[in-house]
Amino acid sequence: MKHDVIIIGSGPAGLAAATELRRLGIRDVVVLEREQTAGGVPRHCGHPGFGWRECRRLLAGPAYAQRLVAGATGVDLRTGTTALRLEAGGRVHTISSTGPAVVEARHVLLAMGTRETPRSARLISGTRPWGVFTTGALQQLVYLAGVQPCTSAVIVGTELVSFSNLLTMRHARIRPLAMIEAGERIVAPRPGDWIARLAFGARVLTRSTLVAVHGEQRVSGVDIETPRGRETIECDGVVFSGGFVPETEIVRTSHLAIDPATGGPVVDQYGRCSDPAWFAAGNLLRPVEASWTAWSEGRAVAHAIAASLRGALPAPTHQTVLEAAGLVRYVCPQRLSHPSPLVPALRVNVRVSRAGRGRLRMTHGKRELWGQVRSMLPERRLLIPTVAGDFATLDRVVVDLALPAAR
Amino acid sequence: MLHDVAIVGGGVVGCAILRRLALGGLCCVMLEKGADILAGASKANSALLHTGFDAPTGSLELACMRAGYAEYHEIRDSLNLPLLRTGAVVVAWNDEDYARLAAIVEQAHANGVADVAQIDASMLYRLEPNLAPGALGAVQVPGERVIDAWSAPLAYAHQAIAHGAIIRRGCEVQGGERESDHWVLATAAGEVMARVVVNAAGLYGDHVERIARPAPFTIRPRKGQFVVFDKTAYPLVTAIVLPVPTERTKGVLVCRTAYGNLIVGPTAEEQDDRVNATVDQQALERLIANGRALVPALADHPVTAVYAGLRPATQFKDYQIEALPGEGWITVGGIRSTGLTGALGIAQHVAGLYVEHFGALDNAVTPIPTSVPNLAEDRPRPYAQANPGEIVCHCELVTRGEIEAALVGALPAGDLGGLKRRTRCAMGRCQGFYCSWRIAQLADGRLADVPQPTPMMRTA
Numbered sequence: 104m105k106h107d108v109i110i111i112g113s114g115p116a117g118l119a120a121a122t123e124l125r126r127l128g129i130r131d132v133v134v135l136e137r138e139q140t141a142g143g144v145p146r147h148c149g150h151p152g153f154g155w156r157e158c159r160r161l162l163a164g165p166a167y168a169q170r171l172v173a174g175a176t177g178v179d180l181r182t183g184t185t186a187l188r189l190e191a192g193g194r195v196h197t198i199s200s201t202g203p204a205v206v207e208a209r210h211v212l213l214a215m216g217t218r219e220t221p222r223s224a225r226l227i228s229g230t231r232p233w234g235v236f237t238t239g240a241l242q243q244l245v246y247l248a249g250v251q252p253c254t255s256a257v258i259v260g261t262e263l264v265s266f267s268n269l270l271t272m273r274h275a276r277i278r279p280l281a282m283i284e285a286g287e288r289i290v291a292p293r294p295g296d297w298i299a300r301l302a303f304g305a306r307v308l309t310r311s312t313l314v315a316v317h318g319e320q321r322v323s324g325v326d327i328e329t330p331r332g333r334e335t336i337e338c339d340g341v342v343f344s345g346g347f348v349p350e351t352e353i354v355r356t357s358h359l360a361i362d363p364a365t366g367g368p369v370v371d372q373y374g375r376c377s378d379p380a381w382f383a384a385g386n387l388l389r390p391v392e393a394s395w396t397a398w399s400e401g402r403a404v405a406h407a408i409a410a411s412l413r414g415a416l417p418a419p420t421h422q423t424v425l426e427a428a429g430l431v432r433y434v435c436p437q438r439l440s441h442p443s444p445l446v447p448a449l450r451v452n453v454r455v456s457r458a459g460r461g462r463l464r465m466t467h468g469k470r471e472l473w474g475q476v477r478s479m480l481p482e483r484r485l486l487i488p489t490v491a492g493d494f495a496t497l498d499r500v501v502v503d504l505a506l507p508a509a510r
Numbered sequence: 511m512l513h514d515v516a517i518v519g520g521g522v523v524g525c526a527i528l529r530r531l532a533l534g535g536l537c538c539v540m541l542e543k544g545a546d547i548l549a550g551a552s553k554a555n556s557a558l559l560h561t562g563f564d565a566p567t568g569s570l571e572l573a574c575m576r577a578g579y580a581e582y583h584e585i586r587d588s589l590n591l592p593l594l595r596t597g598a599v600v601v602a603w604n605d606e607d608y609a610r611l612a613a614i615v616e617q618a619h620a621n622g623v624a625d626v627a628q629i630d631a632s633m634l635y636r637l638e639p640n641l642a643p644g645a646l647g648a649v650q651v652p653g654e655r656v657i658d659a660w661s662a663p664l665a666y667a668h669q670a671i672a673h674g675a676i677i678r679r680g681c682e683v684q685g686g687e688r689e690s691d692h693w694v695l696a697t698a699a700g701e702v703m704a705r706v707v708v709n710a711a712g713l714y715g716d717h718v719e720r721i722a723r724p725a726p727f728t729i730r731p732r733k734g735q736f737v738v739f740d741k742t743a744y745p746l747v748t749a750i751v752l753p754v755p756t757e758r759t760k761g762v763l764v765c766r767t768a769y770g771n772l773i774v775g776p777t778a779e780e781q782d783d784r785v786n787a788t789v790d791q792q793a794l795e796r797l798i799a800n801g802r803a804l805v806p807a808l809a810d811h812p813v814t815a816v817y818a819g820l821r822p823a824t825q826f827k828d829y830q831i832e833a834l835p836g837e838g839w840i841t842v843g844g845i846r847s848t849g850l851t852g853a854l855g856i857a858q859h860v861a862g863l864y865v866e867h868f869g870a871l872d873n874a875v876t877p878i879p880t881s882v883p884n885l886a887e888d889r890p891r892p893y894a895q896a897n898p899g900e901i902v903c904h905c906e907l908v909t910r911g912e913i914e915a916a917l918v919g920a921l922p923a924g925d926l927g928g929l930k931r932r933t934r935c936a937m938g939r940c941q942g943f944y945c946s947w948r949i950a951q952l953a954d955g956r957l958a959d960v961p962q963p964t965p966m967m968r969t970a
């Protein structure tokens with residue numbers, strides 16, 4: 104039996120898409136979730152800051168996740184079901200508690216989200232004892248398992264997610280000793296550093312790097328290099344935060360194209376992958392945006408999928424490649440498909456590799472198609488208004504950032 | 511209780527000796543200082559089963575490797591142990607390397623590995639098309655194998671237990687006295703008495719040896735670091751790709767693992783520390799560059815994990831194995847990087863020494879098949895079978911049933927490392943991002959290093 108839609112992943116993007124597909128009259132929507140509980144990453148973000156735009160309330164992650172699940176009425180939500188392998192033709196090989204199976208749908212939406220880069224892939228020197236975590240692992244240990252995994256810890260990174268660790272640690276009675284940032288300033292907006300110092304008592308060390316982990320069975324300390332020299336901090340925990348990568352393992356072994364710049368699948372403005380029967384949404388597309396963004400992308404792509412099921416979204420006859428250049432690290436979506444019927448679409452978002460003020464522009468050869476002077480930070484995405492119609496005949500458009508000439 | 515034999519050290523060598531002597535009908539105990547066995551040199555290596563083609567001709571090491579290689583092939587089915595028939599190629603990248611290939615073949619033949627032959631570059635690239643260009647030729651060693659370096663010694667230990675052997679962990683040997691006809695060993699967990707002591711203490715072999723005599727060798731730990739590439743890299747090479755060895759080191763290899771990854775390593779670094787096998791960022795970066803130089807396509811594959819192990823090398827090249835008949839003591843020291851291959855052969859040799867000096871073994875015992883859970887990718891794992899239940903570790907596809915089984919029984923995991931070695935949990939791409947909490951919950955305080963959940967802290 105061929106389902107209308109299979110959605111892989113039940114985080115904000117997947118559940119928003121499922122809910123919206125049902126609202127649009129699509130009857131047969133299956134969501135596959137490998138965890139035992141649906142809801143995705145917000146399940147273990149035990150701090151407030153979720154749902155303001157989607158639910159008009161300020162919620163903690165677990166409550167937000169529960170609302171998303173409760174809202175997905177009429178959806179065939181299959182938890183404890185792992186998507187193991189993707190096959191052309193909308194086939195998904197799965198494993199669940201009863202064994203292997205193959206499910207099939209006219210369209211598949213990939214919404215597996217993102218995870219952090221662990222210590223090993225960061226090639227951090229030292230021993231490998233218990234006490235080294237990512238933000239996600241720490242949150243789950245604390246909020247899902249009820250473990251106090253350490254008593255004092257150093258946080259590596261200063262993204263917003265890094266600061267969320269302060270709240271997790273307060274809950275678990277872990278003393279945050281320091282936050283460590285390689286850059287000149289913290290990545291999250293100021294006054295994050297003052298809050299960390301004053302409200303949580305953590306030192307914020309910029310232009311510093313963690314160079315080694317010590318300890319045999321448990322962490323006993325870390326070495327950091329600061330502008331003032333090398334320093335050892337005694338602690339029994341280290342949290343590596345941020346460094347998100349899309350959870351794409353099953354995509355990388357499939358027939359679908361991956362963009363090395365985002366680490367996620369290549370998609371067009373409707374979230375369609377290189378095989379137009381397949382769609383993607385949320386933080387699988389690129390690391391990493393707030394749950395609200397993932398949620399709204401899931402909803403937008405649901406409209407595209409519904410249109411496609413109705414025959415109102417024809418397969419592309421021509422595609423314009425959006426190419427990131429210079430200081431622009433990536434562009435997502437990476438393709439603009441033509442024809443481009445009026446269906447809600449993903450907004451073109453870009454990230455730059457360093458802070459600066461300059462002209463963000465889209466060019467074809469020497470011709471500027473669109474441009475705007477913007478102030479940019481590496482950790483903020485920038486949106487480019489939908490311009491697909493103008494590009495219908497172009498094969499390739501370069502997106503870059505022109506900085507004013509140095510004086 | 512007076513044991514026939516006490517084996518000091520729960521590494522792969524200790525486990526193999528325990529099995530061999532237990533199968534000989536002896537009453538044996540193995541004393542391990544760690545929270546779990548395989549916690550020293552045996553926990554981190556390249557997991558190769560060597561033919562012995564490049565071992566020193568005429569050495570005890572070669573004899574043990576040849577015997578160990580043969581016995582592994584004989585017993586692996588009954589213990590449910592994997593065998594990847596990868597073969598190896600020793601690749602010459604320059605004229606100097608190339609000139610030495612003939613001698614490698616000659617030595618292999620002298621060592622009794624008859625199927626080793628030199629191949630030309632075109633043949634090499636037919637076998638390994640993803641190898642970097644520029645190879646001049648190679649020696650092909652069809653018999654080299656990849657195995658599961660953790661399941662093998664665990665299987666030896668389990669079979670020993672089935673035959674009555676006792677394994678005591680958290681039982682560091684701190685001293686000992688020779689009474690009239692037996693040893694009284696002082697351990698962290700009280701006295702242990704045995705007629706004969708086998709010193710298989712690996713990285714602490716020289717320390718333990720001083721209980722019986724001034725140590726005739728000094729352990730000089732040699733560290734090897736490895737980089738584990740993502741499972742997507744597994745198809746890039748088939749054979750174990752070796753360089754032409756130098757006087758100092760066998761060099762950096764690229765090979766598959768039984769778990770479906772590709773590894774690059776090891777480094778070879780002398781150090782004094784016997785406990786900590788630290789990884790080092792610069793060395794890891796060099797290994798990655800080295801791997802990419804050998805197999806350029808590795809550049810497209812992420813790093814999953816890194817690890818480092820210590821080999822108990824001594825000032826001598828060969829294994830240091832001997833019996834002290836008057837002392838009731840057998841020394842098994844200096845088992846360097848070939849220990850995984852040599853272990854079963856070493857055990858045969860030790861059994862021979864025991865018979866020669868200390869007493870008879872029962873040769874009529876029928877081994878009880880004790881199959882260990884399969885962790886290798888070349889055969890079905892529990893997740894792919896009917897009713898696998900909950901999958902806890904998504905990267906390595908480890909089921910709750912596997913984890914629960916590893917936490918109970920005759921030899922339950924003692925710490926997180928022990929659980930990883932029994933199940934592969936938390937060893938994949940995410941390194942515990944998704945499953946640490948569930949492991950902590952299931953372990954519920956039974957692993958020495960993982961804190962126990964305290965329900966009052968939960969909010970969700």
